[in-house]
Amino acid sequence: MTTRLDLPGITWRRVSPKFLITEFLGLAVTAIVLAGATAPLYLVGWDLAPWATSSAVGFVLLFAAFTPRRVRAIGYQLREDDLVFRRGILFQRFVAVPYGRMQLVDINRGPLSRWLGLSELKFVTAAASTGVTIPGLVAADADELRDRLVELAESRRAGL
Amino acid sequence: MTDPDLPSDVAAPRHPAAPVTALAAALSDGDWHRLHPASPLLKGGIALIAIIGVVISNLRERLIEMFIPDADYTGGDPIDLIVQSGFVGWALLAVLGVLLVLVGIFYVSWRMHTFRITNEVVEVRSGVVFRTNRKARLDRIQGINIVRPFFARLFGAAKLEVNQAGQDANVKLEYLSSAAADALRREILRLASGTRATSAATATQAGAPTGVIDRRMGEFLAPELDPDAAPPASVVKLGVGRLLGSIVLSGASVFIVIAGVAVILSSIWADAALIGLFALIPGIIGVVGFYAQRFLKSLRYSIAGTPDGVRVGFGLLSTSNETLPPGRIHSVKVSQPLLWRPFDWWEVKVNRASHSSTNGAAGQQNTTILPVGNLDDVRRVLELVLPDFLDQEAIALAGRGLTGRGTGTDGYTVSPPRAAVLRWFSWRRNGFAVAPAAVLLRKGAIWRELIIVPHPRVQSVSMAQGPILRRLRLASVHVHTVAGPISAQLGAIDAAAATEFFTWAADAAVRASSADTSHRWRAAEPVVAVDAHGQAIVPPATSAVDPFAQPLPPVVPVGAPATPGDPA
Structure with a gap:
């Protein structure tokens, strides 16, 4: 019997379902690149080359099967004094960052995300290992969240 | 101009x-x-x-x-x-x-x-x-x-x-x-x-040497040219014997001996003693230089408390003397290399936000704040570098963190027996404790170490679980601080205890950082009294503690298995 980690009393805010599209497209590109990497095996005339290609693609497909759950597992919530963030199903990770610890907030948008109207928000503290990056936020929400975080950090400013 | x-x-x-x-x-x-x-x-x-x-x-x-x-x-x-x-x-x-x-x-x-x-x-x-x-x-x-x-x-x-x-x-x-x-x-x-006291002009020192030569000599010989600041009598005496011993018994020595033996054996085996000798001589010169450098660098090591923080000095020919104001030490690690164990020697390292261009004692990074010392020295150094950690209970807790074998009632919440699969020897020791001012993580039975992170310096807290840990109902926790030689991470503890630790540490970090005033560490002090001679009466170093205005939430139950869902 296995028990998953969870934090009691938190209703998680999830990321946009559209983020799935970016993830799937990214995986499709990965599959094409991996399949392309097996092309030289055909040129040397190796018998098992089709197996190599299909196992590479199969691996990506397996990964893709878990993607919807993985995306659903990403969550964040603004508590009174800190931001909590969770990620992962096989490798679960929970982080809590006090607002006063914020050094800066980054908003990144790739071409695909821009087309879908999504942004990625990165919360940076003085510790490199904090690693809070919330992907797949609706652009307007991300901007609002950034402004809110900056405002909260401003009111709870602390040193290092 | x-x-x-x-x-x-x-x-x-x-x-x-x-x-x-x-x-x-x-x-x-x-x-x-x-x-x-x-x-x-x-x-x-x-x-x-x-x-x-x-x-x-x-x-x-x-x-x-x-x-x-x-x-x-x-x-x-x-x-x-x-x-x-x-x-x-x-x-x-x-x-x-x-x-x-x-x-x-x-x-x-x-x-x-x-x-x-x-x-x-x-x-x-x-x-x-x-x-x-x-x-x-x-x-x-x-x-x-x-x-x-x-x-x-x-x-x-x-x-x-x-x-x-x-x-x-x-x-x-x-x-x-x-x-x-x-x-x-x-x-x-x-x-x-941020103190409101003005610097009072100190009385002229009687018997100050006159003449350029005398003064130069005085400066050259004095380890600390600051006679009228706090009397920085070092709290740790680092003897030449212990220093030599610690350097000879370091991990680098083990590597050098293995490399030397390998070179000798291979030259004998290859029947080319001459070539082996030629390979060895520059090596020996390098090794001697390495030891001499580390030795000279650590001579005259001193560590002392001043009203404005910890002062660490060392060096025989080139000297270095650094003051770390209160609240600038982000985490502390006390550890013991295996070869030091018979002598009961420990070393103390710290994480700090700045990167000095000069090396520290023993030619190591200047994050090593005590190159070698016994338990007494470690205790005194801890009192200096974590002044807000001062109370006897916390110091005793740290002491048990160093040498405790993990009896279950020593204040640490340790890994359950099922974690023995992952922590073969150390599962009894592997655990955490929470003091009012800091988090303590105790690890390792062979290479023993204790990590202390003061609450106001915690940047964030995380908790993680992979498939293996999940099978065993375990989890790992990580207290993030600024980058340095210390990573305050603890693996293989009970999942429920980890959740409780996470909740508690996150809350303590928020409270402590909002109450923290160490960026202006003496701003809260009353105006310093000035005595009849116009000399400022220097307040004791302990007044530099970060005040904890609000009471912290209750400490995780000592020794008892942590109950999940307990609103900490």
């Missing part, structure tokens, strides 16, 4: 007995000042020595003949060549020209290199063609380091480095006179501390 007289004062005070604080007051009046006039020369010291070396090696036979007339001198050095070709005048002119240009460059660069200290910032501008201007806020100071390289020390000069958080973010004042560096450090710390 505002007062052309001052630089010469800085270089060599004409009145050696004058109060040091007058010098400090003059330097920190918010106007621009210049550095020690010999600075360009000292900075280019090695280049100068190299040039002189080249000249001497070219003329060595002539020099020998000068002193030993019978020496078999045959001529043929560059001077003979010049004389024979009749270029004496030109050569002299060229030398003169080069000297003039050098002096000119030195003078201009010295004139353009100025600094000023105000109530808020320390600012340096330098450069002739490429101008740079660096301004650092005083309340963001992470430490002040006074380094005296051997060459500069001979001239009574010192380098003052104001450390700030981040890569290459330090403000360097290279070079100042020794007295000015000390006075300035005290003044910067006073301004940065």
Whole structure:
């Protein structure tokens, strides 16, 4: 019997379902690149080359099967004094960052995300290992969240 | 520029007995000042020595003949060549020209290199063609380091480095006179501390040596040129024997012995003893140099508390002396290499936000705050570096964190027996404890270590679980601090206990950081009383504790298995 980690009393805010599209497209590109990497095996005339290609693609497909759950597992919530963030199903990770610890907030948008109207928000503290990056936020929400975080950090400013 | 007289004062005070604080007051009046006039020369010291070396090696036979007339001198050095070709005048002119240009460059660069200290910032501008201007806020100071390289020390000069958080973010004042560096450090710390007391001019020191030679000797021999600041009697005595022992028994030695044996065996096996010997000799020279370097660097190690933080000094020929104000130490690790165990020696490392350009004791990174010490020394160092950790209970908790075998009732929440699959020997020890002011993580049964992270310095907290840990109903926790040699991570603890730790530590971090005032560590103090002689009565170092205005949530139950869902 296995028990998953969870934090009691938190209703998680999830990321946009559209983020799935970016993830799937990214995986499709990965599959094409991996399949392309097996092309030289055909040129040397190796018998098992089709197996190599299909196992590479199969691996990506397996990964893709878990993607919807993985995306659903990403969550964040603004508590009174800190931001909590969770990620992962096989490798679960929970982080809590006090607002006063914020050094800066980054908003990144790739071409695909821009087309879908999504942004990625990165919360940076003085510790490199904090690693809070919330992907797949609706652009307007991300901007609002950034402004809110900056405002909260401003009111709870602390040193290092 | 505002007062052309001052630089010469800085270089060599004409009145050696004058109060040091007058010098400090003059330097920190918010106007621009210049550095020690010999600075360009000292900075280019090695280049100068190299040039002189080249000249001497070219003329060595002539020099020998000068002193030993019978020496078999045959001529043929560059001077003979010049004389024979009749270029004496030109050569002299060229030398003169080069000297003039050098002096000119030195003078201009010295004139353009100025600094000023105000109530808020320390600012340096330098450069002739490429101008740079660096301004650092005083309340963001992470430490002040006074380094005296051997060459500069001979001239009574010192380098003052104001450390700030981040890569290459330090403000360097290279070079100042020794007295000015000390006075300035005290003044910067006073301004940065936010104390409302003004610096009281101290009484003239009786019996201060007069005369340049005496003063220089005094400066050269004194480990700490700060007689009227707090009496920094070192709390740790680092004996020569222990120092040698710790260096010989370090991990590097094990590696060297293995490498040496490998070389010898392989040369015997390959029947090429001569080749083996040739490989070994440079190795031996390198190893001896390595040990000598580490040894010389750690000699005269001292650590002491001052009202403005911990002061760590070391070095025999080149010395270094650093002050870390309260609240600048982000985490502390006490650890014991296996070979040190029979002697009960430990080393203490810290994480800090700044990266000093100079190495610390034992030639290691300056994050090593105690190169080697017994349990008593460790306790005293912990009291110094974590003043807010001072109460007896917490110190006892730390003590059990070092040597405790994990009996289950020592205050640490340890891994359950099912974690023995992952922590073969250490599962009984592997655990955490929470004191009112800090988190303690205890790890390892063979390589024992204890990590202490003060709550106000926690940047964030995380908890993680992979498939293997999930099968065993375990989890790992990680307390994030600024980057350094310490990673405050603890694996393989009970999942419910981990959740509780996570909730508790996150809450404590929020409360502690909002109550933290260590960026202006003495701002909360009452105005310092001044006694009849006009001398400020220095408050004890313990008043620099971060006040915990709000009570913290209840501590995770001691020893008892943590209950999930407990609203901590």
